[in-house]
Amino acid sequence: MIYITVKKKLKPGTADAYLAASQTYTDATRAEPGNKFYEHYRSVDDPDTILTIEAFDDAAAGEAHVNSEHFQQGVDGSAKQYIAERPDILYIDLPDREGWDKMSEF
Structure with a gap:
């Protein structure tokens, strides 16, 4: 399994528009063979920061x-208008993992 987290600093006040505009991309990514999950989270400290957490079966699925x-369209245009910085x-890469484990402390 591969696990990817992307932290995006958005232009001020554009987070809602970014999330709405990225819904088609999100749906397409979730429908990909090998996608385990794809989620967006907004920072409670900075509403213009979005954390995207995603996982795929393996590096080939990630590639x-x-x-x-849809990835190329997002990188080349539709998402760029909202992104404040790289x-x-x-x-x-977690080669021997299939997904989530249970937290042992609970």
Whole structure:
């Protein structure tokens, strides 16, 4: 499994518009073979910061995602109008994982 987190700083006041505009992209990503989950979260400290958390079965599924038409359209145009600065990304390859574990402390 690969796990990806993308932290996006948006232009002030554009988070609602960004989330609405990205819904088609979100739906297309969730429908991809190998997608485990794809979610957006808004920072409680900064409403113009969106955290996207996503996971795919493996690196090949992640590569197919990056090469998809909807990904290219998002990177090349539709999302850029909302982005204030280059997003930060965390990419972790977890080859022996299938998904979530239960938190042992509870």
